[in-house]
Amino acid sequence: MNESGAGAVAPMSREGIDHALGHLRDEKERISSALLDLEGHDGTRLLKGARLAGETWRRWEDARTGIALVWRLYDAYQRVLAEASELRERHGRPSPAVLLELTGLLTGESVEVPGGEIPLERRTLLGAASERITLDEAVERMSAGYATAAEVIAAADTAWTALLVPLEDVEESWRETALLAQDLDGARHPELDRLGRELSAVGHVARTDPLSLVRDDKVDTARLDRLREAMAALRASLDEAVRLRDGHAERLAEVAASIGEVEEAERQAREARTTATIKIAAVRVPEPPSLGGGLRHRLADLDALREAGRWAELAARLAELDRAAAAALERARDNLGLSTGLLDRRGELRGRLEAYRAKAARLGFAEDEGLTELYARARELLWSAPCDLRGSTAAVARYQDAIKNCESQDQSRTESGR
Template sequence: MSVAGPPGPVMDRDEVDRALARLDAEHEAIETSLLALQDHAGRRLLEGAGLTGTTQERWTATERQITLLWAYFDAYAGALRTARDIRARRRWPNRDDLAELTELLRGESVTVAGGAAPAPSSITGPAKLTERFTLSDLVARMNDLYAHSLDMVVAADAVWSALPARIDLLAAELQRTRQLAHSVGVRPGEHPAGDDLERITAELTLLREQVVTDPLAFWQPATGSSAPGGGRPHTERYDREARALEDVRREIDAVLTVRQDAELRLGRLRDVLSRADRTLAEARSARGEVLAKIAASEVPAVSGPPTVLQEQLAMASDYRRHAQWHRLSPLLESLEEKAEDELLRARESLTAVTQPLAVRAELRGRLDAYKAKVARLGHAEDPLLVERYDAARRMLWSAPCDLRVAEQAVLRYQQAAAEVLAPRVPQQGGPTDRRGEA
């Protein structure tokens, strides 16, 4: 190797020995790091995987970086061996030895031939035939290449360590859900949940394939992080399918609940509809009674029970017999709401129909209550009260009863009773009124 002279002042023996000690330590550290990278599980997986997309492009570049790293390391180790050999010639090196060592340790003494590395920022750029480095520049270059290589390997390994296992667990849960769905009749083309399961299955299969072949497409680098592999796998697609599967599972659980409670719920439906029918029958009977006993009163008509609910109830029973739980579930929910509405309608109809009878009963009760009060106060035989009581009673207990006329008769009796029961103050010096005495 022809040199023009050492760069700067010639190093003395102590400076040379300190520099060699430092370079020996760097050599050991670099070798340990390179061997660890060579043995990294992520690198071994990358070498054996059928890669695609971003990962394939970056791994092709990273393989060149790693090959270049070893070439740099060999050149570095060769220069260091040469320096050690020169230093080992004499215990006290002469000036020529020190000048040669200074050139080796501080000058551009290392030549890498046969295609040296471009700058790390353009690792795939055009290569030079040879490059010359100082040992310190070569170490800096190796550090850069190592950081870029390790970052790629660690990122791919992090995705492979996280996502495929989670996808496999979700796929296992998906398989159990599919079996459960099949057992309750939830199938593609027959139920939306069955279609969802097919879509989730296809998406998880595609997602796993893409994660295995292109893990870096699922890597989110950390902003501003300088640590190798700084970042995390992004799991948006996985999370979306996990939520979709959970929604399907809830639907199937609802269907399972229907299967377990179907007979009980059908029994309750029959009971509610039966009570509604009985109430409507009672309303129809009461309407006939009202029309016969109450005159001059508008009585609303009473409709019959809706046949559509009975038809739907029969359909629900048929679904249960044939284990069509996915169809039974929404039908039961609809029927339960409609049956309660029907029972309420029947009760309201009965109340409306019997309203005139309730008014007559209230008038009868009021008339008898006033009569009892009058009798208790000793006026039961009052001719006016007897006359008006009998008139009101005839109207209320005769058929058909005119409620408007009967109410007026009760009011006249109340007014007469009030007059009889009101205290009278006698005029001074005049005769005492007999009602006032009472």
């Protein structure tokens, strides 16, 4: 008879025993299935096969120890259940003593905890030397150990899923880019080397300690994302270098044409400023800078790179020159707009003055002496060189206001006559 510590516990009925055994057998199968699924999980296989470090190593060591304990506790649980099942099968009509023993096995502290030796200071003279728990308590402990291990395994699997495929994509991109750089000019590429070192460091962390990259249940892929963007930018620059190598004459001609546009815009800006200075009083348009000549010298300096076949460097320098030319062109056009804007303003005022004169004639005020004087003053200002834009603007406004006043007075007289 198993001395399981049933003591004075009332024995269960035969029906109760059979019901409990059926439930426990079903529970045992579910536990076994869950533990086997945990062992066969992709995350478990990855953790077992990887060379782990840091937080992931620490958590997996704890989880692995917990899993081993769960299996050992499961074996002890299973032995008690097997003992109870065998005892029940031997006694078709169990006696009260057998029912009491079965009750002790199923509800008493019948499971010896593996490695559960009670410390000497906690033992009693007649007490057990090792810890014993009930089947239900064994299930609770197995469930807790399973949950802890499953959490670590799922977290590692999620982290690796988020990291490994993108990492391999970036690594493949780096290898392809390295081959392209080697084929392009055979020289070492500092940026490619730097990205390679950074990628190696990120890859080591991703493969050995993925859990260190989990923040608030989310995988931090920021470093990997930055590497992907940097690799894409570098690949684009090297692709441009290949296109330059295969069609450098056309590319150089394009940049030269852009510089030509800058020079032409700067010439127009200087001419427009000269004209504005002559025709508009108190002009404060700054002297346009001459950037086109410097850009053309920079373009000529690139011949040495082309002759040396340093296509990657040439492509980068040409891209810089292209951007500088675009900025210089925008600046030249802004300067041109400053000068032409003054002349356009004068032309606008002239058009408005003549439109107001036509309106005055249409209203019958063509012979009005006051309006004639105001018109003459505004016209004199607008057609003088240099033109006082501020004074002209005020004169045109006075002429417009005077026409409105005449129109208002005329309407008042008409209404009074009625």
